[in-house]
Amino acid sequence: xxxxxxxxxxxxDNPGDADLVRLRLVESKSLVEVTCVDRLADGIASLGxxxxxxxxxxxxxxxxxxxxTFRTVMAHSPDVPVVILSGQDDEGLAxxxxxxxxxxxxxxxxxxxxxxxxxxxxxxxxxxxxxxxxITRKQQLEFKNQFLSHVSHxxxxxxxxxxxxxxxxxxxxxxxxxxxxxxxxxxxLKSVNQLHAMIRDLLEATRAESGKIRVEPRxxxxxxxxxxxxxxxxxxxxxxxxxxxxxxxxxxxxxxxDPDRILEVLINLTDNAIKFTSPExxxxxxxxxxxxxxxxxxxxxxxxxxxxxxxAKALIFERLYQDPExxxxxxxxxxxxxxxxxxxxxxxxxxxxxASEPGQGSTFTFxxxxxxxxxxxxxxxxxEGRIREHIVLVKVELVPLSKTLHSNWREVWQQAxxxxxxxxxxxxxxxxxxxGGSAAAQTFFVVASTDxxxxxxxxxRIRGQLERNEELKTSAKLVISAVPVDLAxxxxxxxxxxxxxxxxxxxxxxxxxxxxxxxxxxxNGHASSNSIRKAQSIQKESSKCPNRKS
Amino acid sequence: MPKxxxxxxxxxxxxxxxxxxxxxxxxxxxxxxQDGYTAVAVAQKxxxxxxxxxxxxxAGDGFVVLDRLQNIDTLxxxxxxxxxxxxxxxxxxxxxxxxxxxxFQKPVDNAELLDVxxxxxxxxxxxxxxxx
Numbered sequence: 001x002x003x004x005x006x007x008x009x010x011x012x013d014n015p016g017d018a019d020l021v022r023l024r025l026v027e028s029k030s031l032v033e034v035t036c037v038d039r040l041a042d043g044i045a046s047l048g049x050x051x052x053x054x055x056x057x058x059x060x061x062x063x064x065x066x067x068x069t070f071r072t073v074m075a076h077s078p079d080v081p082v083v084i085l086s087g088q089d090d091e092g093l094a095x096x097x098x099x100x101x102x103x104x105x106x107x108x109x110x111x112x113x114x115x116x117x118x119x120x121x122x123x124x125x126x127x128x129x130x131x132x133x134x135i136t137r138k139q140q141l142e143f144k145n146q147f148l149s150h151v152s153h154x155x156x157x158x159x160x161x162x163x164x165x166x167x168x169x170x171x172x173x174x175x176x177x178x179x180x181x182x183x184x185x186x187x188x189l190k191s192v193n194q195l196h197a198m199i200r201d202l203l204e205a206t207r208a209e210s211g212k213i214r215v216e217p218r219x220x221x222x223x224x225x226x227x228x229x230x231x232x233x234x235x236x237x238x239x240x241x242x243x244x245x246x247x248x249x250x251x252x253x254x255x256x257x258d259p260d261r262i263l264e265v266l267i268n269l270t271d272n273a274i275k276f277t278s279p280e281x282x283x284x285x286x287x288x289x290x291x292x293x294x295x296x297x298x299x300x301x302x303x304x305x306x307x308x309x310x311x312a313k314a315l316i317f318e319r320l321y322q323d324p325e326x327x328x329x330x331x332x333x334x335x336x337x338x339x340x341x342x343x344x345x346x347x348x349x350x351x352x353x354x355a356s357e358p359g360q361g362s363t364f365t366f367x368x369x370x371x372x373x374x375x376x377x378x379x380x381x382x383x384e385g386r387i388r389e390h391i392v393l394v395k396v397e398l399v400p401l402s403k404t405l406h407s408n409w410r411e412v413w414q415q416a417x418x419x420x421x422x423x424x425x426x427x428x429x430x431x432x433x434x435x436g437g438s439a440a441a442q443t444f445f446v447v448a449s450t451d452x453x454x455x456x457x458x459x460x461r462i463r464g465q466l467e468r469n470e471e472l473k474t475s476a477k478l479v480i481s482a483v484p485v486d487l488a489x490x491x492x493x494x495x496x497x498x499x500x501x502x503x504x505x506x507x508x509x510x511x512x513x514x515x516x517x518x519x520x521x522x523x524n525g526h527a528s529s530n531s532i533r534k535a536q537s538i539q540k541e542s543s544k545c546p547n548r549k550s
Numbered sequence: 551m552p553k554x555x556x557x558x559x560x561x562x563x564x565x566x567x568x569x570x571x572x573x574x575x576x577x578x579x580x581x582x583x584q585d586g587y588t589a590v591a592v593a594q595k596x597x598x599x600x601x602x603x604x605x606x607x608x609a610g611d612g613f614v615v616l617d618r619l620q621n622i623d624t625l626x627x628x629x630x631x632x633x634x635x636x637x638x639x640x641x642x643x644x645x646x647x648x649x650x651x652x653x654f655q656k657p658v659d660n661a662e663l664l665d666v667x668x669x670x671x672x673x674x675x676x677x678x679x680x681x682x
Contacts, residue, residue, distance in 0.1 A: 164568035
């Protein structure tokens, strides 16, 4: 950078200070080009137009103050080094700034031209170094992920072959076998299933680490998911003479979460709990609300096992953690299950923790956000501080013409909801998260800020767009209807929040009334085939007779 | 009624043999192909009732095969069940959009695979009479 001019963007509103800095820069005799602006907005514009080598930044500007100023600059141009020139000697603020990535914090009155020149030069070098480190880190992460994904794919091919021939023998397709041979083969199959589970966990953990897990929150009942998990895990628990109990607070409202992912978490936790519980013990899966936190439901899995030591508690959610006492006598997996649980819960905006006393069992608890229609509705039905005049509830029903291919149907209705989202105005209409199961007919609701007459236009648009999807057209019947929401005048003293809540309640009632027949038969097909497959393979891993006749 | 005929496409001869055993034991006839090019040729010659298709194949991968099948009128209606070691997250959607009837990752649960094969066959054998 010695023969190239250093381009300095000076963001400083005090003309005297600006002149002083310019003077210092000229004195330093190094080659600099200075652009000076006196407002943050102009600085941001200049950053976009002509990125400088370094930004010299005053914190108190007409349009921004304090820490906000450097945060804005760095959010806009994370790769440009920032040196703060401040009027006040505030060590706390200086440290905070450096922690957040500012390269230096200098006091205006104190600096000599040499110091300023040096600070700028080192800032540029440090920033370049950081950037290349960051690029290398990302490349390595990407390489590692590709490697793992490749390895797990390559491992699957021979594993599939072993699995196929073992099941051919076990199913008697190659002649009958002596009981002892049969037993040995079952042991082989059990190990194959364990290996399969490990490969799957490896890939899932890799995805979690690189942020590639997709979560599709819907409006679902945690109670149904718990029932489902318990039903899936009872056979395994039964073999170990461990009971599974369920405790459901029936006042729990619906939650906003991805049913497949939450089922995965429940199955992982329950499977763990069963492993650590001795015969005659029991596992309790519970969901409840607590008074101190009205926005979340608390889900817990409690065992009567031997508990977790305080040391282990701190590590248990980390990747590859394995209970040292268990490794010798039992193959349990890679130690990725709880790590995956934590990442999945985090993706839902919840948290997970464990409480345990050695010898007394353990309780794993996680939180999930409640489904709040009011929260989702507020941005679209409130306009200029008031509830909109007209609101219409549009109902879009997709009835599958054939109930054969489950995976395909899911694909079809997911495409449909994507299409729906493109048919509405984001600032005044809302496509509600899908409700309930994915196996049968799907009903979607759109809250539209319009009157009944105009909702006809929207319905025509929705129908037109959905019918352009060939697959949808051939696999489902489409029924679209609209009902206005009766907006009775609300008490004058009702707060806006309360008014929104009233409308949300009304809409909820309308939805409940219109889907009543389905909602009476809960539990069907919440989870996709994937998590069911996972549960089945867990069952097979620990099952003593994994032989399924086909 | 003659036995339904299934075309097994996989480049691993051991797996082809295993699938053949499994499907024949369940009263299906099978024909085979080891690469993408042969798969389309065998499909044209044999007119199978269903195709079990691997994705990672030499001479035209599974997606190429799907695409070719869709573009040959006499083959476009044959249900295709994808059976691959590849990751569903990057391939399932693409395969289903490309015309596959179902997607399975290896190793597959035999009972599940047979269920879907059975369902796909009943669905496609009586065109226009889909059970609702």
